Amino acid sequence: MSDDLPERNRGRSRGRRVRRWVGLFRIAIYRLVARLRHVPRQTIVTVALIAVTIALLMIVTGIAAGIATDSPADSEADVRIVPAGGGTLSSVIDVETARLGNVHETSATLDEREDVAYATPVLVEAVRIRVDGSDETETVLAMGVVPPAEPIAIEGVSTAPLEPGDPHFANGAYDGARTGEVVLTDDAAAAINASEGDSLEVGSSAAATRRRENTGGSLAYTATAIEDTAANGVSGALPIVMLHLSELQSISGADDDDLADQVLVKTGPDASTTAVESAAADAYPNATVQTGDDGQLASIRSNDFALATSLVALIVAVVICSLFVATSAALTIDKDRQTIAVFAAIGFSTRSRLAIVAVTTLSLTLAGALVGIVLGTIGISVTNYVATATVAPEPIATIRPAFGLYAVAVALIAGVLALPYPLSLVARTNVVTELGR
Amino acid sequence: MARDSPPNENESARARPISDGADRTAAPSSVAVRCEGVTHEYGTGSTASRAVTALRDVSFEVATGDVVGLVGPSGSGKSTALHVIGGLLEPSDGTVDVLGTDLTALSGAQRTRLRRDHIGFVFQQFHLLPALSARDNVALPLIERGVARRERQRRAAALLEQVGLDDRMDHLPSELSGGEQQRVAIARALVADPAVVLADEPTGELDTGTGARVLELLVDVADERTVLVATHDERAMAVTDRVLRLLDGEVRQTEQFGSEQ
Numbered sequence: 001m002s003d004d005l006p007e008r009n010r011g012r013s014r015g016r017r018v019r020r021w022v023g024l025f026r027i028a029i030y031r032l033v034a035r036l037r038h039v040p041r042q043t044i045v046t047v048a049l050i051a052v053t054i055a056l057l058m059i060v061t062g063i064a065a066g067i068a069t070d071s072p073a074d075s076e077a078d079v080r081i082v083p084a085g086g087g088t089l090s091s092v093i094d095v096e097t098a099r100l101g102n103v104h105e106t107s108a109t110l111d112e113r114e115d116v117a118y119a120t121p122v123l124v125e126a127v128r129i130r131v132d133g134s135d136e137t138e139t140v141l142a143m144g145v146v147p148p149a150e151p152i153a154i155e156g157v158s159t160a161p162l163e164p165g166d167p168h169f170a171n172g173a174y175d176g177a178r179t180g181e182v183v184l185t186d187d188a189a190a191a192i193n194a195s196e197g198d199s200l201e202v203g204s205s206a207a208a209t210r211r212r213e214n215t216g217g218s219l220a221y222t223a224t225a226i227e228d229t230a231a232n233g234v235s236g237a238l239p240i241v242m243l244h245l246s247e248l249q250s251i252s253g254a255d256d257d258d259l260a261d262q263v264l265v266k267t268g269p270d271a272s273t274t275a276v277e278s279a280a281a282d283a284y285p286n287a288t289v290q291t292g293d294d295g296q297l298a299s300i301r302s303n304d305f306a307l308a309t310s311l312v313a314l315i316v317a318v319v320i321c322s323l324f325v326a327t328s329a330a331l332t333i334d335k336d337r338q339t340i341a342v343f344a345a346i347g348f349s350t351r352s353r354l355a356i357v358a359v360t361t362l363s364l365t366l367a368g369a370l371v372g373i374v375l376g377t378i379g380i381s382v383t384n385y386v387a388t389a390t391v392a393p394e395p396i397a398t399i400r401p402a403f404g405l406y407a408v409a410v411a412l413i414a415g416v417l418a419l420p421y422p423l424s425l426v427a428r429t430n431v432v433t434e435l436g437r
Numbered sequence: 438m439a440r441d442s443p444p445n446e447n448e449s450a451r452a453r454p455i456s457d458g459a460d461r462t463a464a465p466s467s468v469a470v471r472c473e474g475v476t477h478e479y480g481t482g483s484t485a486s487r488a489v490t491a492l493r494d495v496s497f498e499v500a501t502g503d504v505v506g507l508v509g510p511s512g513s514g515k516s517t518a519l520h521v522i523g524g525l526l527e528p529s530d531g532t533v534d535v536l537g538t539d540l541t542a543l544s545g546a547q548r549t550r551l552r553r554d555h556i557g558f559v560f561q562q563f564h565l566l567p568a569l570s571a572r573d574n575v576a577l578p579l580i581e582r583g584v585a586r587r588e589r590q591r592r593a594a595a596l597l598e599q600v601g602l603d604d605r606m607d608h609l610p611s612e613l614s615g616g617e618q619q620r621v622a623i624a625r626a627l628v629a630d631p632a633v634v635l636a637d638e639p640t641g642e643l644d645t646g647t648g649a650r651v652l653e654l655l656v657d658v659a660d661e662r663t664v665l666v667a668t669h670d671e672r673a674m675a676v677t678d679r680v681l682r683l684l685d686g687e688v689r690q691t692e693q694f695g696s697e698q
Contacts, residue, residue: 016582019583020580020582023583027566030573031566034567034568038567338564339564342564345523345558345560345564346625346626347549347552347553347556347578347582347629348581349546349550349581350545350546431525435564435637436516
C-alpha cells in the first residue's frame with residue numbers, strides 16, 4: 001500500500017500539470033478572442049498579412065509543383081546523346097547543325113545492353129502534312145523514332161500506335177516494308193482537320209521530289225492515332241507528328257548517313273546511369289552525353305528549378321511571416337503588459353506567462369495560415385484560369401492536400417521564429433510598474 | 438466562507454511547507470507577517486543619482502488573523518510595503534518574513550509560488566481580464582494550481598455568491614459597475630484560500646458609499662485571514678484591528694483599536 005503512494009503522488013502531479021496547461025491554453029484562446037474584439041483592425045490586418053503570405057507561398061509552390069509534374073522523374077531518357085554543340089531543339093532552329101550518324105546500328109548496340117531498358121534515335125524535322133485530297137497543308141514538327149517493344153512516350157507522344165522496330169530501314173537499305181503509320185497530336189490533327197484512320201500526305205517540297213524519284217510517288221500514310229496532348233502533359237501548342245525514323249529520314253534526306261538529332265537512352269530499373277553514360281560516350285566519342293535533366297528542353301522544366309522556386313518562396317514566406325507575427329505580437333504585448341503583470345501578481349510562473357503569450361501568438365499565426373490556405377486555393381485556381389486563358393495550354397499550378405499541412409507547418413515555424421521577441425518583452429515586464437500604472 | 442471547501446488533492450500545495458529550500462522558522466508562529474529594518478530604494482544602479490527611498494528602515498509585525506491598515510498620503514510607501522510583503526519587490530535591505538518564510542532568501546520563482554499558494558492580491562484598478570466572465574476571472578488563480586475546471590467553476594461560483602454577485606457570474610467586467618468589479622477582484626484574491634490578503638487602495642476607484650461596503654465585505658469574507666489594506670482613506674480604519682501610519686517611507690505611528698495606542 002505504501003509503495004503505491006509515490007506512484008499516486010506522481011499521477012496527481014501529472015494530472016495537475018495537464019489541467020494547468022489546458023487552463024493556460026484556454027486563457028490564451030480567450031485572449032485572442034478578446035484581442036479580436038478590442039483591437040479588431042490590428043488583429044485582422046495581422047491575420048490578413050499572414051494569410052496573404054501563406055497564400056502566395058501556396059501559389060508559388062503550386063506552380064513549382066506544376067513544373068515538377070511537367071518534368072516527371074521517370075522522364076523519357078536518363079541519358080541523351082546529342083551532337084557536340086548541338087541540342088535537343090537544334091534542328092528546329094537551324095537545319096544545318098551537326099547530327100549523329102549511323103544511329104540505327106549504334107542505338108541497337110546500346111539497346112542490347114542488359115542495363116539499358118531502351119535506346120532510340122530521334123530525328124526532328126519540320127515537314128508539311130495534309131489529309132489526302134485536302135488543300136489544307138500545315139507545317140508540323142515530325143519526330144522520327146524507332147519504337148521500342150514496350151511503348152514509351154517521347155515529348156508526351158506515345159509510341160504505342162507505331163509498330164515496334166523500324167522495318168523500312170532494312171539494315172540501311174531503306175527498302176523494307178513501309179508502315180506508313182503517323183501519330184498526330186491533337187493540335188496537329190486539328191491544324192489539318194484529320195481524324196484517326198485518314199490517309200495523309202507527308203513531305204517537304206524538296207523531299208517530295210526525291211520521294212517521287214525513289215518510289216514513283218506512291219507513298220501513303222495513315223493517321224494511326226490522335227494523341228491527347230493535354231492528357232499527356234505536353235506543354236505548348238506545337239503541332240507534332242511521330243513516325244518511324246527511317247520513313248522520316250527518307251522524306252527529309254537524312255537517310256544518306258542514317259542521321260538523327262539525338263539518341264535517347266533509358267537505363268534499366270536497377271542499372272547504373274554512369275555505366276550507360278560511359279557506353280554512350282564510347283559509342284559517340286565526339287558527341288555530348290547528357291544525363292538526367294541536362295537537356296535544354298528538360299532543364300527549364302527540371303525538378304531542380306521547381307525545388308529552387310519553392311525553396312525561395314518558403315524562405316521568403318517564413319521571414320515575412322515571422323516579421324509580421326513578431327511585430328504584431330510585440331505591439332499587442334506593449335498594450336497588454338498590465339495583464340501580464342496581473343498574471344505574475346496572482347501567482348502565474350514566468351513559464352506560464354510565456355506559455356500564454358506563445359500560444360496566443362501561435363494561434364494567431366495558425367488563424368492566418370488557415371485563411372491563407374483558403375486564399376491560396378482560390379489563388380491557384382485564378383492563376384490557372386488566367387494562365388490557360390492567355391499563354392498556357394494547360395493549368396500551370398497544381399494543388400494537393402499536402403499543401404494545407406505544408407502551409408500550416410510553415411506558418412507555425414514562422415510563429416516559433418517570431419516568438420523570442422515578444423517573449424523577451426514578457427520576461428522583461430516590470431510587474432510593480434505595470435500594476436501601478 | 439472560502440474555507441468551506443473540503444481539502445482535496447488540488448489543495449496539497451497548501452499542505453506543503455511554503456518554501457522550497459528557503460529559511461523557515463522552527464516552530465509555527467502567531468505572526469503572519471514580520472518586516473525588520475526594511476528599506477527599499479527605487480532607481481538604484483544606473484539611475485542611482487535619481488534614487489528614491491520608498492521605505493526607510495520599516496519594522497512591524499502582523500499577527501495571524503489581524504486586519505491591518507497601512508495608511509498614509511500618496512508616496513508614503515504603502516504600496517511599496519505591500520509589494521515587498523507580496524514578494525513582488527525584493528527590498529534593498531532588511532528581512533521580510535511571511536508565514537515563517539524569509540522572502541529575501543527566496544528566488545523570484547519561489548516568491549511567485551508562495552504568492553500562488555498563500556497570498557491574495559486586490560488592486561485599486563481591479564485588473565480583471567476583460568475577455569473573461571466574472572466567474573472565469575475569479576477562477577483564474579486556480580489554473581496555475583492545476584485545479585480541475587469543474588472544481589474551479591464551483592469554487593468561483595461559491596465565492597461570487599459570498600460577495601453577492603451570484604446573478605452576475607457570466608457577466609464580463611465591462612458589464613459590471615466599479616463596486617461589482619472590485620467584489621469580483623476580492624473573490625479572485627480569496628479563491629485560492631490564501632493565508633494573507635493584500636489590498637492596495639481597494640476603494641480608490643469607488644465612491645464613498647461603495648468603497649465602505651467593499652471594505653466591509655473584504656474584511657467579512659476574509660474571515661480569519663491576515664489582511665493588510667493600503668489606503669489613504671481614513672475611514673478604512675473603521676474595519677481594521679490596527680493601523681500603521683506611514684509618512685515618507687517610515688512607520689510614524691501605530692494605532693491599536695480596542696486597546697491602548
